[in-house]
């Protein structure tokens with residue numbers, strides 16, 4: 001057994017702060033007679049997905065959002081899904097829209113996502129919004145990258161001018177996070193390297209990192225020998241085995257890192273908070 005030396009960086013206090021701000025903004029909208037609304041669409045009967053939707057709906061209610069939900073059967077067609085998206089897009093009382101991922105195999109998620117009104121895209125994953133991010137234009141940010149930036153800022157971990165290495169290049173995390181953390185802003189402005197398992201000597205890169213961000217989705221891929229002593233380690237990538245969370249970062253890394261996100265309750269809570277921040281921003285945009 002290794003001794004834990006690293007400072008823990010839980011996501012809950014970060015999420016709480018973001019959600020307190022969201023709640024204030026929701027209250028301000030409601031005072032003007034606007035009930036912010038985040039619609040969700042679930043296709044099929046996956047247990048884990050249904051569970052996530054319930055969590056989001058409970059949190060939506062606590063924050064004062066309306067959360068209309070459409071549950072399509074597992075054999076719904078692409079056209080059925082598009083019809084529901086079109087209806088929510090056109091509904092003046094709905095401000096944010098989320099299609100729960102993953103969808104059944106016969107559904108093309110990317111095509112459905114492209115049909116969502118980009119200004120209602122609370123995941124920040126519509127190609128137009130990824131384009132806005134690449135161009136430095138305002139728009140909804142992808143939730144996990146935005147949550148990681150907020151987490152680093154909350155714990156006052158210096159990012160500007162430092163060496164950030166991201167292991168993973170996926171569209172939901174690694175790639176947009178690299179764009180975000182290299183932007184010219186006080187909480188970003190880093191020297192960012194994106195590396196991935198297609199690079200045979202990827203540990204050579206991660207060993208240099210002041211801030212190492214795991215975004216590979218390969219359980220246990222980050223081991224202590226991949227971490228520079230004292231580095232900040234952020235576990236972004238996860239896999240699920242049923243409901244069991246399988247993080248990228250092996251727990252033994254805590255013996256080498258200076259600071260590290262906990263196995264459970266790290267980046268996840270900040271991701272969900274950003275969903276609601278995007279939703280309240282979408283509602284405000286309609287009325288200003």
Ligand SMILES: Nc1nc(=O)c2c([nH]1)NC[C@@H]1CN(c3ccc(C(=O)N[C@@H](CCC(=O)O)C(=O)O)cc3)C=[N+]21
Nearest residue numbers: 098099100101102123243245264265266268269271272
């Ligand atoms: N359109 C869409 N948007 C999403 O944002 C989206 C999605 N689809 N599909 C599913 C994934 C999954 N996801 C999680 C967010 C937070 C935690 C989270 O907070 N997890 C806790 C608990 C982990 C556990 O024990 O299971 C943690 O990380 O500590 C987990 C999972 C959002 N997703």
